[in-house]
Amino acid sequence: xxxxxxxxxxxxxxxxxxxxxxxxxxxxxxxxxxxxxxxxxxxxxxxxxxxxxxxxxxxxxxxxxxxxxxxxxxxxxxxxxxxxxxxxxxxxxxxxxxxxxxxxxxxxxxxxxxxxxxxxxxxxxxxxxxxxxxxxxxxxxxxxxxxxxxxxxxxxxxxxxxxxxxxxxxxxxxxxxxxxxxxxxxxxxxxxxxxxxxxxxxxxxxxxxxxxxxxxxxxxxxxxxxxxxxxxxxxxxxxxxxxxxxxxxxxxxxxxxxxxxxxxxxxxxxxxxxxxxxxxxxxxxxxxxxxxxxxxxxxxxxxxxxxxxxxxxxxxxxxxxxxxxxxxxxxxxxxxxxxxxxxxxxxxxxxxxxxxxxxxxxxxxxxxxxxxxxxxxxxxxxxxxxxxxxxxxxxxxxxxxxxxxxxxxxxxxxxxxxxxxxxxxxxxxxxxxxxxxxxxxxxxxxxxxxxxxxxxxxxxxxxxxxxxxxxxxxxxxxxxxxxxxxxxxx
Numbered sequence: 001x002x003x004x005x006x007x008x009x010x011x012x013x014x015x016x017x018x019x020x021x022x023x024x025x026x027x028x029x030x031x032x033x034x035x036x037x038x039x040x041x042x043x044x045x046x047x048x049x050x051x052x053x054x055x056x057x058x059x060x061x062x063x064x065x066x067x068x069x070x071x072x073x074x075x076x077x078x079x080x081x082x083x084x085x086x087x088x089x090x091x092x093x094x095x096x097x098x099x100x101x102x103x104x105x106x107x108x109x110x111x112x113x114x115x116x117x118x119x120x121x122x123x124x125x126x127x128x129x130x131x132x133x134x135x136x137x138x139x140x141x142x143x144x145x146x147x148x149x150x151x152x153x154x155x156x157x158x159x160x161x162x163x164x165x166x167x168x169x170x171x172x173x174x175x176x177x178x179x180x181x182x183x184x185x186x187x188x189x190x191x192x193x194x195x196x197x198x199x200x201x202x203x204x205x206x207x208x209x210x211x212x213x214x215x216x217x218x219x220x221x222x223x224x225x226x227x228x229x230x231x232x233x234x235x236x237x238x239x240x241x242x243x244x245x246x247x248x249x250x251x252x253x254x255x256x257x258x259x260x261x262x263x264x265x266x267x268x269x270x271x272x273x274x275x276x277x278x279x280x281x282x283x284x285x286x287x288x289x290x291x292x293x294x295x296x297x298x299x300x301x302x303x304x305x306x307x308x309x310x311x312x313x314x315x316x317x318x319x320x321x322x323x324x325x326x327x328x329x330x331x332x333x334x335x336x337x338x339x340x341x342x343x344x345x346x347x348x349x350x351x352x353x354x355x356x357x358x359x360x361x362x363x364x365x366x367x368x369x370x371x372x373x374x375x376x377x378x379x380x381x382x383x384x385x386x387x388x389x390x391x392x393x394x395x396x397x398x399x400x401x402x403x404x405x406x407x408x409x410x411x412x413x414x415x416x417x418x419x420x421x422x423x424x425x426x427x428x429x430x431x432x433x434x435x436x437x438x439x440x441x442x443x444x445x446x447x448x449x450x451x452x453x454x455x456x457x458x459x460x461x462x463x464x465x466x467x468x469x470x471x472x473x474x475x476x477x478x479x480x481x482x483x484x485x486x487x488x489x490x
Contacts, residue, residue, distance in 0.1 A: 003413045003421070005118050013118050014408040016125050017096065021405035022397045023139050023255045024093045028380040029398070039192045040323060043372030044330030046101070046379075050360040051335040052091070053098025057116040058426045059342070059352055060123045067345035069123045073130030074467045075344055077149060079278035079285065080215035080240040082340035084198040085147055086257040088131060089139060091338040092124040096406045097379060103407055104387040110407045115421040117409060127341070134471065139255045147200040147253040150213065152472050153487050155203040157285070158242045159211065162272035163293045174297035175241075176267045178304045182216050182239070185307040188314050189218070189227060191330035195337065198257030202250035209271055210250055212259060214241045219307075220441035223339055223354060226329060228438035230313045233306040237441040240285055242274035275300070280344045281452075282443040283461045284490055325432045327367070331356060332431070346456030350436055350449060355429020380405065463490055 003010075063072075076083035099117065102108040128138045132149065140147040150158075165172040186196025196217055202210040220234040221227050245261075246269050252260040259265075275296060276285035289299035318326070332354050342348040378384055383396075388403040390396075396404055413419040439446040444455055463470065469483040478484050 002415060003114050003118075003419060005115070007411075007414055009118055009122075010409060010411060010414060012125070013121050016121050017406050017408050018404070019138065020089075020092055020096060023089060023141055024380060025383065025396070025398055025405050026141065027254065027256055038318060039326050039330050040367075040369055040372065041192060041330065042376045043367035043369060044191070044327045045334055046097075046372050046375045047327065047356075047360060047363060047367055048331045048334030049094050049097035049101060050363050051098070051331060051357055052094040052338075053102065054357040054359045054423055055335070055352070055426050056091075056095050056120050056338065057113075057422055059338070060120050062347055062352075063341045063345045064123055066347045069126035069341075070130040071464075072341050072344045073127045074133075075280065075461065075464055076340075077131055077133065078154075078461065078463050079280070079282055080217065080238045080276070081279055081344075082217050082337070083127070083131065083344065084215060084217075084257060085131075085140065085149070085200060085255065086195065086198045087337040087340070088124060088127050089255050090195075090334075092121060094334060094337065095120055100379060100385070100387060100406055101375070104385045110410055111413050111417055111419040113422050114409055114413050114419050116423055124338075140253055141255050145252040145254050146202070147257065148203060149200045150203070151470055152475060153470065153490075154285075155211065155213075156488075157490075158203075158213065158274055159205050159244070159272075161287060161290060162242055162244060162274040163290060163296060164272050165270050165293070167268050167270075169293070171273065171293040171297040171300075172267070172270060174300040174304075175270070175273050178300040179241070179267075181304040181307045181311075182219070185311045186216055186219065188311055188318070189224065189231070191326070191333050193330065193333060194256070194258070195333060199253055199259050200257065201253055201259075205244055207246075207271070209244050209246050210248060211242060211244045212250055212253070214243065215239075215257075216241065221438040221446075222440060223336065223348075223350070223436075224329075224333070225354065225434055225436035226314070226317065228436060230310050230317065231441075232438065234310065234441075235303065236277040236288065236443075238277055238279050239288070240274075240276040240278060242272075242276075243270060244272040245269045246271050277443060279443050280340065281455050281459055284463055286443065322432065324364070327364070328356060328432050331360075332433075343452065343456060346453040348449065348453060348456075351429055352426075354433075354436070355431050357429060358427040359423075361430055463487065 134151050135143055135148045137143045190196045198215045199212055201212040205211050216239045220231045220237040222237050248269050249262045250259050251262050275288045277288050278285045289296050336353050339353040383403040383405055390402050390404055392402055394402045439448055440452050466483055466487055470487050475484050
């Protein structure tokens with residue numbers, strides 16, 4: 001009996017698998033090696049792939065039934081959240097990474113869990129299509145590595161509300177020191193990985209400069225139980241920082257929300273800055289202490305000092321963790337990249353996203369540092385697993401070698417080939433980490449999990465109601481329309 005999906009569905013899925021493989025290969029091989037003196041990074045990354053493989057299908061279907069992927073992305077385009085360029089790329093990569101390793105081990109065949117793979121990839125593909133709607137790309141790599149997520153309405157809002165700075169003044173000094181502190185804080189709170197920061201842009205400003213929009217995420221008491229208490233003094237969970245630069249061209253903003261600039265990024269070229277908060281419960285970006293430059297500088301200094309204190313406390317706490325606790329925390333950060341879709345949909349459950357599937361848990365004895373490091377190197381760097389080989393005549397897009405990162409689904413499942421539809425229900429979850437006890441920090445205050453979900457389900461957004469008018473093509477051709485005027489006022 002053939003699968004329930006069509007030939008077109010499978011064409012779309014395999015095309016997306018190949019796009020993801022090309023993107024991930026380029027990103028992984030143009031980065032430095034992911035290492036840490038504290039965390040066993042490569043073992044936890046490898047294990048996160050298994051956790052994603054076993055848990056995503058059920059979780060994606062649960063979210064999509066409550067709020068379709070496109071609607072989540074339309075909401076996410078209006079705020080800074082964990083539904084962003086990097087997370088909505090890598091979540092699918094991690095899922096496919098789990099599949100690839102299990103295929104290579106002989107535990108799976110490419111014809112296994114076919115319905116799961118199609119459903120997960122369809123969900124994340126729709127998320128990316130809608131999230132990147134303003135530029136009509138799926139990934140920044142489709143558009144010569146520009147990530148212009150926002151419409152002219154939003155970028156005009158950022159530009160008009162920004163506060164001017166000059167080297168040596170109070171705000172410039174405070175902003176520079178804050179950026180260093182929040183980067184270090186987010187890096188450690190996310191178990192020494194880069195997922196706490198995402199950039200989009202560049203956007204051209206009226207003065208001929210370029211603006212980058214920078215999101216710092218999950219800064220306060222949030223989904224990660226290790227942030228409870230330690231992050232209680234951090235006022236906002238998400239902060240969006242806008243930077244306008246002179247004499248600087250951001251020549252690359254890539255599929256992981258990272259950037260390169262010509263000449264190199266230099267704070268001496270800052271022209272203006274802005275600070276906002278937002279999340280799945282806010283109707284757009286909310287200015288934070290931006291009445292004047294002095295007030296914003298004082299606030300940045302205050303939050304910097306609190307983040308530096310929280311960073312010190314986190315170091316002490318994490319230094320006392322066992323190796324397995326470090327693996328669990330890092331694993332959950334990585335496999336949890338998709339978690340905020342559940343917040344938008346109002347169906348977030350801590351045990352869905354912050355526990356480790358028992359089928360993933362069984363892989364832990366393999367993951368010493370040597371094996372974990374080799375596994376990641378083979379899978380996403382060297383691309384030398386037997387399961388990754390294509391025809392000896394094949395040439396990959398970037399490497400020109402015969403291997404490709406992810407295996408596609410054989411079209412024979414549309415005829416009479418044997419297949420399995422999925423991995424089955426999520427297994428019971430386990431963790432060595434303490435349970436979450438604090439409330440969640442949101443733009444509507446400190447809320448319990450149930451209160452967060454209820455608020456998300458009850459939330460309405462006028463910007464979202466007008467989303468079909470919120471594009472540059474409409475504004476260009478209908479400058480005097482009431483919808484254009486209403487959106488411009490927001």
